[in-house]
């Protein structure tokens with residue numbers, strides 16, 4: 001991708017439509033035909049791919065022969081969308097191919113040749129006998145031309161086919177329509193005109209020369225973002241309802257980081273805590289609680305009357321308002337955080353965030369939308385400011401003491417307070433969590449299992465115990481996490497009836513050594 005293309009950032013924003021049933025029905029017909037055409041185009045492109053080893057060049061594709069009720073213009077809009085989706089799919093395979101080769105036990109030379117084949121997309125068809133390979137020699141990159149044997153060609157084909165089998169091809173059954181100026185025209189309402197709608201989309205239908213006009217209300221959030229709306233709209237199906245999204249090209253912001261990294265712990269009360277000790281969004285929970293009361297009350301009333309919530313306008317309004325609130329709060333508060341700290345990197349855990357003090361229904365709503373909005377927001381920060389986002393494995397971040405590293409279920413007294421049973425450290429539970437998340441970034445542990453994380457934490461803690469800021473042994477013994485580590489020495493300690501002292505002393509060094517190295521401890525005493 002060229003530098004210029006990378007710098008372009010697009011957002012897609014939902015605009016509420018006020019189209020009548022007849023218009024929406026026509027849009028649905030277009031959508032159905034569009035999907036069918038997309039499938040036919042995909043079949044055609046795959047056919048070429050398997051015969052020639054790659055998709056045809058953009059300029060050389062001709063789809064006149066593909067029959068469809070869509071106009072030729074529509075067909076080409078559809079073609080480019082399909083082409084991009086399939087190219088993206090192949091790019092994913094290419095990436096996985098490289099990974100397989102990297103991690104294989106092949107010789108270095110074989111790896112270089114296969115990677116070169118992968119680079120030129122020579123998986124299925126490669127009709128030359130030589131290929132250029134690039135090799136790093138110190139600071140320089142050396143280029144060599146080498147022979148490609150049948151072995152390499154066959155292996156490349158085999159790996160590629162294996163990956164095709166493992167990764168389902170795009171199916172186009174439910175795609176949205178990504179429509180550009182060839183088939184849509186978006187216009188803002190004329191000044192002084194007493195029409196209540198802010199935008200109109202003129203959109204071509206299956207009937208030639210009979211476009212329809214979809215009235216839209218403005219999206220104030222999208223309106224305020226710096227950038228430019230494009231004449232480009234997405235028609236999306238959401239729960240059987242058609243929605244319209246307009247694309248805006250956003251302006252990349254200049255950003256000079258002040259600090260290296262900050263960690264945030266997502267919760268509900270407050271919305272998040274930072275490793276710097278802030279609690280942000282303190283009244284977030286109260287607002288949710290108020291939503292919960294309204295929604296629960298409405299649900300009870302609907303149940304009595306045997307009405308499904310999604311058929312109730314008022315219920316849907318409440319949920320829409322909740323979504324808006326979540327989106328706005330998350331945006332507002334994360335923006336504030338960025339403004340204060342200007343971090344280079346943000347470390348987060350993607351935990352469930354729900355509260356026992358909210359109803360099941362509200363928890364589910366908050367969980368679904370909240371998580372989605374936070375992910376979107378973080379992604380946007382990455383694009384707009386170049387802030388690195390790191391997601392870590394959240395296992396035990398709520399039970400670990402951020403001060404001494406001791407992990408214990410009982411450390412967490414309730415949802416608000418954290419008190420370490422080993423060192424006595426007392427802090428807000430969420431801030432403690434955020435600090436652990438920051439420490440966790442060094443583990444890069446998203447791919448570790450929960451068990452592996454615990455093992456590392458326990459071993460780290462025991463290692464640190466050499467410093468002797470340690471709990472009485474009976475606390476460790478009562479903690480199931482330490483069971484496997486202490487079994488070997490517990491009888492030894494019981495015999496001596498000796499608890500580990502809290503403060504460091506010369507004598508304590510010896511006993512702690514014996515916890516870390518049970519065998520050594522037993523023989524030396």
Ligand SMILES: [Zn+2]
Nearest residue numbers: 401404420423
């Ligand atoms: Zn502690």
